[in-house]
Amino acid sequence: MSAPSDPVIRPLRADAARNHAAILAAARSALEADGADVALEEVARRAGVAPSTLYRRFSGRDELVAAVLEDYVAESVEPLLARAAADEDPWGALTGVLEGLVDGVTRHRGLLAAAKAVGAFTPELAARTLGPLGELLRRGQAAGVVRGDLEPDDLLVVVHMAVVTAEHDSRRWPRYLDLLLDGMAVGRPRAAGDLRP
Amino acid sequence: MSAPSDPVIRPLRADAARNHAAILAAARSALEADGADVALEEVARRAGVAPSTLYRRFSGRDELVAAVLEDYVAESVEPLLARAAADEDPWGALTGVLEGLVDGVTRHRGLLAAAKAVGAFTPELAARTLGPLGELLRRGQAAGVVRGDLEPDDLLVVVHMAVVTAEHDSRRWPRYLDLLLDGMAVGRPRAAGDLRP
DNA sequence: CCCTAAACGGAAGTTTACTGTCACTTCGCG
DNA sequence: CGCGAAGTGACAGTAAACTTCCGTTTAGGG
Numbered sequence: 001m002s003a004p005s006d007p008v009i010r011p012l013r014a015d016a017a018r019n020h021a022a023i024l025a026a027a028r029s030a031l032e033a034d035g036a037d038v039a040l041e042e043v044a045r046r047a048g049v050a051p052s053t054l055y056r057r058f059s060g061r062d063e064l065v066a067a068v069l070e071d072y073v074a075e076s077v078e079p080l081l082a083r084a085a086a087d088e089d090p091w092g093a094l095t096g097v098l099e100g101l102v103d104g105v106t107r108h109r110g111l112l113a114a115a116k117a118v119g120a121f122t123p124e125l126a127a128r129t130l131g132p133l134g135e136l137l138r139r140g141q142a143a144g145v146v147r148g149d150l151e152p153d154d155l156l157v158v159v160h161m162a163v164v165t166a167e168h169d170s171r172r173w174p175r176y177l178d179l180l181l182d183g184m185a186v187g188r189p190r191a192a193g194d195l196r197p
Numbered sequence: 198m199s200a201p202s203d204p205v206i207r208p209l210r211a212d213a214a215r216n217h218a219a220i221l222a223a224a225r226s227a228l229e230a231d232g233a234d235v236a237l238e239e240v241a242r243r244a245g246v247a248p249s250t251l252y253r254r255f256s257g258r259d260e261l262v263a264a265v266l267e268d269y270v271a272e273s274v275e276p277l278l279a280r281a282a283a284d285e286d287p288w289g290a291l292t293g294v295l296e297g298l299v300d301g302v303t304r305h306r307g308l309l310a311a312a313k314a315v316g317a318f319t320p321e322l323a324a325r326t327l328g329p330l331g332e333l334l335r336r337g338q339a340a341g342v343v344r345g346d347l348e349p350d351d352l353l354v355v356v357h358m359a360v361v362t363a364e365h366d367s368r369r370w371p372r373y374l375d376l377l378l379d380g381m382a383v384g385r386p387r388a389a390g391d392l393r394p
Numbered sequence: 395c396c397c398t399a400a401a402c403g404g405a406a407g408t409t410t411a412c413t414g415t416c417a418c419t420t421c422g423c424g
Numbered sequence: 425c426g427c428g429a430a431g432t433g434a435c436a437g438t439a440a441a442c443t444t445c446c447g448t449t450t451a452g453g454g
Binding site for chain 2: 116147153157161162164165176178180183
Binding site: 013014015016039040041042051052055060061 | 440441442443444445450451452
């Protein structure tokens with residue numbers, strides 16, 4: 001799922017590194033399957049380790065969730081932002097990245113809920129995504145296709161709004177993202193004027 | 198806070214009715230203060246009764262939450278819907294009711310989260326709000342101010358979307374409701390073209 | 395191949411919330 | 425005003441999850 005996270009002081013022993021990765025992977029799937037407040041003992045069980053091993057590696061739920069989130073952002077979110085930055089069409093880049101974010105986050109709602117609960121969204125983590133997002137927004141506004149009274153923070157809120165619609169019907173979020181995009185646009189630059197079903 | 202809920206078979210004794218109401222009120226405030234998964238013992242403590250009393254009155258968390266929700270809908274939501282139905286301006290009626298719903302629900306997020314968790318949104322309860330809401334939507338579409346590809350269900354989703362923005366900043370939801378309304382409108386019928394700050 | 399430090403698993407103690415029992419108290423009818 | 429039914433609070437047993445301790449195992453350098 002990920003490289004063993006940087007062994008700053010001293011490399012982890014091979015078995016320890018394996019367990020570290022197994023715990024992260026188990027936590028991610030357990031959060032989806034059992035919800036944000038899954039028992040850490042369940043995570044340990046899925047990883048095939050004893051609870052004490054999990055607690056030795058992570059001080060508690062907060063640290064574990066933060067590590068999983070960091071993992072997810074580095075692996076899924078940042079590449080998406082990088083790809084969008086290379087897109088030459090301002091509207092396409094912005095909608096593409098929002099769509100990608102919502103699609104990804106929708107599949108990891110448990111992780112996100114847990115991260116919210118333990119306060120794992122540090123200012124630094126937010127800044128890592130807000131920088132590129134703000135740049136995409138600025139480009140769209142400069143091109144005159146995105147309304148000028150939107151701020152970078154608003155984009156995270158838009159993603160959040162689209163994601164929660166998955167609680168009503170997990171396959172219908174594109175419809176509601178369309179609705180939001182129509183509100184964000186100047187004129188109606190979307191290809192098709194109708195909301196997706 | 199509310200009339201003692203209907204004593205179908207036999208009237209509750211005076212002290213029992215008092216406790217019933219006290220528990221409902223305590224549950225409502227406890228859900229806001231301590232979150233959706235507040236301990237029922239904490240609810241009992243706030244109501245000034247023993248846990249056993251709470252459990253005698255309500256079979257468990259599910260029934261308690263359902264009763265609080267029913268209370269809230271009857272007291273806050275339905276009057277709002279009734280008032281909107283009397284409004285002659287189709288756009289104003291629709292935006293007014295959405296604004297009112299978001300405003301109210303935003304102040305009772307704990308209750309709503311708990312209701313979602315225990316599945317207290319019964320089809321009947323949904324129908325009670327979807328009927329009037331659907332009628333408002335139909336009027337707006339007939340008047341040509343609301344896009345035709347919206348369905349009644351979508352309105353509940355819109356409310357949900359606006360409500361979650363309160364998790365970012367509890368006072369900024371009108372801004373995001375504006376954004377949604379701009380996406381829902383045909384043309385831009387909102388009085389001011391700019392999003393609220 | 396051996397030895398040491400690192401890592402592990404099992405088990406047990408602790409906390410927190412749920413839920414039922416039972417003897418006592420209070421309401422309100424007659 | 426007295427009596428029976430309804431209602432109540434204190435208590436305790438249970439379950440689930442958290443967290444730590446300790447004897448044993450294993451990695452990996454010398």
